[in-house]
Amino acid sequence: MSGRDPTRQRRSAARKEPIPRRRSGGVWRKLLALLVIVAVFILCVAIFFKVNEVRVQGNSLYSAQEVIDASGIQKGDNLMTLSKPVIAGKIMAALPYVEEVRIGRILPDKITLTVKESDAAFAVTDSAGGAWLMNSSGKILEQAPKSAATYPKITGVTAESPEVGKQIVCKQAENLNAALQVLSALEPTGFIAQVAEVNVEKTYDIVVWYQDKYEIRLGGTDELDYKIQYLTAVLGKMENYQTGVIDLTFEEEKVARFQPW
Secondary structure, three states: OOOOOHHHHHHHHHHHOOOOOOOOHHHHHHHHHHHHHHHHHHHHHHHHOEOOEEEEEOOOOOOHHHHHHHHOOOOOOEOOOOOHHHHHHHHHHHOOOEEEEEEEEEOOOEEEEEEEEOOOOEEEEEOOOOEEEEOOOOEEEEEOOHHHHHOOEEEEEEEOOOOOOOEOOOOOHHHHHHHHHHHHHHOOOOOHHHEEEEEOOOOOOEEEEEOOOEEEEEEOOOOHHHHHHHHHHHHHHOOOOOOEEEEOOOOOOOOOEEEEO
16 A cells, blocks of 8 residues: 655645745834934034134244135034145145144044144245245245345256246256255254255265355265265264365265365
8 A cells, every 4th residue: 555654745845835034124224223323423513513713733934823724724614524635735835835734623623733834945046047945845935035045055956937835847857856855865954054055966976065164075866864974973073163075975985084175
């Protein structure tokens, strides 16, 4: 006698039963809750985080109000949505002596503008013979006043159509690059204010004049940082009455040579 297996029948029936669908209501409730939180946050930002005070730090050449005016920040602006790059760009474009701007937010209503100004300026001439001041990174600061003779002079670089706040442009690209390397290396030293001239007419034979006391021969820009460190040490040992040539070309060996006049 043949018969069907009851256990097999139950398994077959179980396989044929439809699988219940998961309800999506929980997902939508979580999404809605998230949207509500975001909306509340945006509303709080729009209502509460308004600029009430702007603090300026690090300024000496420009007044705090000049920096604030250049930033374009107004009382009542939204503190959280202000663009830091835009603010910094406005300040550096309007105030050429500003090299760097750091912007901070102090909740709920304050913003800080910390500026770094150029410590040194160097005089370059344009193709028409006019004098301009630039910083050690090559940014044109202003047209030089009549007292430009008191600024270190850059010889061997001629500015083409200089514009205040813009990088210097010249045809002597190699000379300019050498000059900027020397200026950048000199700026952190304690004797930068004593530099009267940097001559890069020959990029392989760069000459720096320290007041009218020392003619400093650097050679090329190779090992420039080492040469400037060496120079700092040499100047620290020189007596006030000594004048002459300090040779740092290291043509034979890495030893500085001093030739009195």
